[in-house]
Amino acid sequence: AQPAPVVAPISAEQQRNVERLRNAALESDLAWDIVEGLVTDVGPRLAASEAEARAREWSAAMLRRQGFSNVRIEPFTMPFWDAVREEASIVSPSRQPMVIAALGGSAPTPEGGLEAEVIRFESLAALEAATSAQVQGRIVFIDERMTRTQDGSGYGPAVAKRGGCASRAQARGAAACIIRSVGTDTQRVAHQGGSVRQMPLGTSLPVAALSPADADVLGRLAQGGAVRVNLNIQVEVRDEAPSGNVIAEIRGRERPEEIVLLAAHLDSWDLGQGAVDDGAGVAIITAAAKLIRDLPRRPRRTIRILLAGAEENGVFGGREYGRVHGSETHVVAAESDFGAGRIYSVSTLFNEDALQYARAIQRQLAPLGVNLGNNTTGGGADVDAIRRTGAAIVDLNQDGSLYFDVHHTPNDTLDAIDPEALRQNVAAWAVFAYLVADSDWVLTPPAPPAE
Amino acid sequence: AQPAPVVAPISAEQQRNVERLRNAALESDLAWDIVEGLVTDVGPRLAASEAEARAREWSAAMLRRQGFSNVRIEPFTMPFWDAVREEASIVSPSRQPMVIAALGGSAPTPEGGLEAEVIRFESLAALEAATSAQVQGRIVFIDERMTRTQDGSGYGPAVAKRGGCASRAQARGAAACIIRSVGTDTQRVAHQGGSVRQMPLGTSLPVAALSPADADVLGRLAQGGAVRVNLNIQVEVRDEAPSGNVIAEIRGRERPEEIVLLAAHLDSWDLGQGAVDDGAGVAIITAAAKLIRDLPRRPRRTIRILLAGAEENGVFGGREYGRVHGSETHVVAAESDFGAGRIYSVSTLFNEDALQYARAIQRQLAPLGVNLGNNTTGGGADVDAIRRTGAAIVDLNQDGSLYFDVHHTPNDTLDAIDPEALRQNVAAWAVFAYLVADSDWVLTPPAPPAE
Ligand SMILES: [Zn+2]
Ligand SMILES: [Zn+2]
Ligand SMILES: [Zn+2]
Ligand SMILES: [Zn+2]
Numbered sequence: 001a002q003p004a005p006v007v008a009p010i011s012a013e014q015q016r017n018v019e020r021l022r023n024a025a026l027e028s029d030l031a032w033d034i035v036e037g038l039v040t041d042v043g044p045r046l047a048a049s050e051a052e053a054r055a056r057e058w059s060a061a062m063l064r065r066q067g068f069s070n071v072r073i074e075p076f077t078m079p080f081w082d083a084v085r086e087e088a089s090i091v092s093p094s095r096q097p098m099v100i101a102a103l104g105g106s107a108p109t110p111e112g113g114l115e116a117e118v119i120r121f122e123s124l125a126a127l128e129a130a131t132s133a134q135v136q137g138r139i140v141f142i143d144e145r146m147t148r149t150q151d152g153s154g155y156g157p158a159v160a161k162r163g164g165c166a167s168r169a170q171a172r173g174a175a176a177c178i179i180r181s182v183g184t185d186t187q188r189v190a191h192q193g194g195s196v197r198q199m200p201l202g203t204s205l206p207v208a209a210l211s212p213a214d215a216d217v218l219g220r221l222a223q224g225g226a227v228r229v230n231l232n233i234q235v236e237v238r239d240e241a242p243s244g245n246v247i248a249e250i251r252g253r254e255r256p257e258e259i260v261l262l263a264a265h266l267d268s269w270d271l272g273q274g275a276v277d278d279g280a281g282v283a284i285i286t287a288a289a290k291l292i293r294d295l296p297r298r299p300r301r302t303i304r305i306l307l308a309g310a311e312e313n314g315v316f317g318g319r320e321y322g323r324v325h326g327s328e329t330h331v332v333a334a335e336s337d338f339g340a341g342r343i344y345s346v347s348t349l350f351n352e353d354a355l356q357y358a359r360a361i362q363r364q365l366a367p368l369g370v371n372l373g374n375n376t377t378g379g380g381a382d383v384d385a386i387r388r389t390g391a392a393i394v395d396l397n398q399d400g401s402l403y404f405d406v407h408h409t410p411n412d413t414l415d416a417i418d419p420e421a422l423r424q425n426v427a428a429w430a431v432f433a434y435l436v437a438d439s440d441w442v443l444t445p446p447a448p449p450a451e
Numbered sequence: 452a453q454p455a456p457v458v459a460p461i462s463a464e465q466q467r468n469v470e471r472l473r474n475a476a477l478e479s480d481l482a483w484d485i486v487e488g489l490v491t492d493v494g495p496r497l498a499a500s501e502a503e504a505r506a507r508e509w510s511a512a513m514l515r516r517q518g519f520s521n522v523r524i525e526p527f528t529m530p531f532w533d534a535v536r537e538e539a540s541i542v543s544p545s546r547q548p549m550v551i552a553a554l555g556g557s558a559p560t561p562e563g564g565l566e567a568e569v570i571r572f573e574s575l576a577a578l579e580a581a582t583s584a585q586v587q588g589r590i591v592f593i594d595e596r597m598t599r600t601q602d603g604s605g606y607g608p609a610v611a612k613r614g615g616c617a618s619r620a621q622a623r624g625a626a627a628c629i630i631r632s633v634g635t636d637t638q639r640v641a642h643q644g645g646s647v648r649q650m651p652l653g654t655s656l657p658v659a660a661l662s663p664a665d666a667d668v669l670g671r672l673a674q675g676g677a678v679r680v681n682l683n684i685q686v687e688v689r690d691e692a693p694s695g696n697v698i699a700e701i702r703g704r705e706r707p708e709e710i711v712l713l714a715a716h717l718d719s720w721d722l723g724q725g726a727v728d729d730g731a732g733v734a735i736i737t738a739a740a741k742l743i744r745d746l747p748r749r750p751r752r753t754i755r756i757l758l759a760g761a762e763e764n765g766v767f768g769g770r771e772y773g774r775v776h777g778s779e780t781h782v783v784a785a786e787s788d789f790g791a792g793r794i795y796s797v798s799t800l801f802n803e804d805a806l807q808y809a810r811a812i813q814r815q816l817a818p819l820g821v822n823l824g825n826n827t828t829g830g831g832a833d834v835d836a837i838r839r840t841g842a843a844i845v846d847l848n849q850d851g852s853l854y855f856d857v858h859h860t861p862n863d864t865l866d867a868i869d870p871e872a873l874r875q876n877v878a879a880w881a882v883f884a885y886l887v888a889d890s891d892w893v894l895t896p897p898a899p900p901a902e
Contacts, residue, residue: 040671043547054545094505096494097721099861187638188723188861213724213864220491270548272639273664410550410639413664 006356007363014438018364018431021291025427031287032419034062035279039414044270047310048080048241055266059246059282059307066290068248068305074324076309078316080241081105082270085234086208088178090218091115092228098214099188100178101271101408102233103162103195104313106207109176113232114139114206116175120222124161127168135172139229140165141210142177143219148184152338152400158182162193166207176206176231180215185405188213192269192408194313206233243267243309245317248286250293252437254300260437261304261333261391262289262429263318263382265311272412276403280417280425281336282307288429292437299437301331308382311337315381322385330391332436332443335380336429339407341399342421343428347373349393354443361435368428373397392443394436396428457807458814465889469815469882472742476878482738483870485513486730490865495721498761499531499692506717510697510733510758517741519699519756525775527760529767531692532556533721536685537659539629541669542566543679549665550639551629552722552859553684554613554646555764557658560627564683565590565657567626571673575612578619586623590680591616592661593628594670599635603789603851609633613644617658627657627682631666636856639664643720643859645764657684694718694760696768699737701744703888705751711888712755712784712842713740713880714769714833716762723863727854731868731876732787733758739880743888750888752782759833762788766832773836781842783887783894786831787880790858792850793872794879798824800844805894812886819879824848843894845887847879 045052056073063071083102090096119138121127127140142165146158165177181191190209221227246266264281268274289303308317346365348358355375362372379393387393406412496503507524514522534553541547570589572578578591593616597609616628632642641660672678697717715732719725740754759768797816799809806826813823830844838844857863
């Protein structure tokens with residue numbers, strides 16, 4: 001018989017506190033109130049916009065009100081991009097409007113739009129196999145679907161066309177690129193998202209996503225003969241615009257220099273409210289930390305909340321956090337940026353010895369329906385810079401079956417959040433963060449993972 | 452014991468044909484192909500627009516191709532109204548955009564929009580109970596929800612505010628009126644619809660519907676303090692614009708002057724594709740009639756298809772049909788204008804003697820899951836003028852549980868139609884229309900029903 005896996009013991013005080021956190025979280029409306037407040041008082045908050053600045057002020061005030069320490073805004077600047085007009089229509093064989101969203105970083109079209117014949121491809125790979133003679137002067141249309149999965153693994157293959165279409169199409173002389181939205185829904189909405197991160201603005205093509213129903217129509221027409229489309233994208237850009245990270249802490253009672261980093265991002269795309277992406281994450285980590293703050297005594301280590309700015313259009317906040325704080329000791333970093341679906345497993349990136357503590361944490365999460373995942377997790381975009389410094393990583397994996405129905409769409413609104421699942425998230429985050437912060441365990445992997 | 456209800460016999464030939472129609476319909480893709488073609492080749496088709504004219508040409512060509520007789524377009528003129536801009540945003544306490552739809556007949560705002568404080572009411576009745584002092588200069592917001600029901604009976608109470616808000620608000624000196632969309636969904640879409648039918652254009656207020664998520668935000672803010680909104684609606688209007696009805700027939704072999712009228716409407720609101728409302732109806736009645744045309748011999752009476760123009764913004768096509776054809780003998784009139792949900796019952800407005808024939812029809816529909824409904828039905832809007840001439844009426848009642856999720860929204864697209872339910876509709880319509888057209892029964896009620 002195999003030896004039973006070793007599970008590190010936790011103290012009686014810790015056991016009491018874990019139970020208190022679980023119970024309190026499952027009855028708390030705090031996370032709901034936070035995300036409801038954010039979408040009501042601020043609404044969408046595009047990276048480096050005036051609304052994102054208001055979101056920082058709103059968050060800092062909220063975090064102070066919740067009693068956190070060292071609440072501060074750490075400003076930085078970055079390029080600003082916004083679509084002020086995004087319209088498309090089929091003009092022949094007959095005229096009808098389409099629902100589109102300009103992709104982040106898209107170049108503008110001429111005023112009034114550009115009109116060209118459409119060439120349809122089944123995939124990005126099919127575009128890559130095409131010649132300039134086929135594509136020259138045309139609007140490339142990549143009509144590829146995304147697969148629905150619990151873990152969101154359908155996203156990677158489907159999103160390749162969002163980042164890759166403009167450059168491949170441009171290399172073949174195309175006029176513009178439109179893609180079937182990266183999403184799993186059939187609603188009449190287009191999914192936003194970055195396309196050409198950090199490229200000098202204006203050097204790429206106009207690039208946009210189509211709603212599924214419009215992709216259906218365009219696909220049928222394009223398979224039946226010549227189709228012409230007018231695409232009109234006007235953008236507002238600024239080289240240097242203000243963004244910032246919002247930080248708050250529960251100072252550790254014994255090892256305050258050791259940091260447990262809980263991250264989410266404050267910015268959002270602007271067709272929706274940014275409720276699911278990532279108002280939910282902001283609410284989950286804040287509510288979890290607040291429950292820990294309400295315990296009889298603070299944990300040994302410092303818990304730090306990072307509400308990162310400008311994740312969506314290039315992870316500017318996460319990188320800036322790494323630049324400023326990368327030399328501090330991060331015991332573990334974790335990010336909540338996958339909506340508010342129920343957490344079904346906990347994955348880690350710990351050293352071998354510490355796996356027994358990962359098992360101890362999972363045992364305390366088991367009553368919430370959380371299984372033990374792998375020890376090879378990568379963490380989210382906003383903690384990537386900290387992972388590279390050698391920090392341990394925890395991922396609380398959420399059910400993402402419905403996430404890509406609303407992700408980056410006008411339907412990313414408060415009603416897309418299930419209050420019950422939100423509470424389960426808070427409970428899991430509170431238990432995990434408390435157990436890590438109140439321990440002496442060295443969790444960091446033996447060496448920084450390979451890039 | 453009660454006497455068993457009398458069921459009129461049908462002939463052996465009729466029984467064979469009914470079975471043939473049922474089986475053929477349940478395997479036919481014709482209705483799907485028609486609605487797919489309409490939304491692909493034409494798309495949305497606002498009353499009296501250029502697109503509606505294309506829909507008439509498309510339909511006439513399609514009806515000729517299907518082999519119908521006397522295919523013709525009967526033109527008329529009517530006022531044209533279209534919103535060329537429909538935008539709204541909350542401007543204080545903080546700025547955020549809202550998703551709205553201008554309601555049919557809305558007056559325009561000044562260029563750039565009008566800005567005013569919002570006054571929220573729970574219902575139209577609450578607005579009616581308000582004083583001018585409360586409402587004067589404000590934007591009235593009616594924040595009333597709609598109930599989901601199988602038979603669509605939640606629509607009547609909810610839609611009252613759509614037609615009634617502008618006049619009530621105007622009488623109290625309001626600047627404009629916005630309503631929570633008349634619908635049952637929680638998608639980020641606003642539901643279009645007529646507001647001030649047949650009023651002289653420009654004499655009403657600007658009036659718009661809000662998406663549910665935006666109504667949620669606005670409702671929370673308005674209950675928390677003063678809220679200002681900017682509403683920007685620009686419209687295009689023409690006093691006399693061309694619309695028309697499309698008509699096609701299967702001439703009766705014995706009594707061609709007796710008409711069985713099958714109606715649907717060709718126009719649609721323009722945020723969606725008009726797939727469910729009423730592309731589905733167009734497809735159902737056309738496919739059903741085509742199956743009857745394919746029988747070994749034509750029915751005794753004439754089956755006439757009416758694809759009415761301009762239903763949405765005032766039932767112009769239905770009234771015009773009544774004006775031109777009201778003196779002809781309409782044995783029965785029926786309309787398909789409630790999407791493509793499965794038919795669960797057949798209701799009639801027949802004379803007492805003919806109820807045994809209604810029962811005979813229902814017996815033949817029973818294998819499709821269709822029960823016998825009442826004998827007090829009113830028929831749809833486009834056959835109302837013909838009902839008033841004393842025609843008998845048949846309603847094939849569709850499950851409308853999901854209809855008001857997409858009704859008059861951008862989500863009224865082809866994917867909202869269930870192909871299986873569509874076939875069941877065609878089967879029921881083919882059986883009913885054939886049995887009425889191939890009979891000698893006098894179905895008309897004893898006297899025109901009271902208004
Ligand atoms: Zn995110
Ligand atoms: Zn995102
Ligand atoms: Zn209709
Ligand atoms: Zn309608």
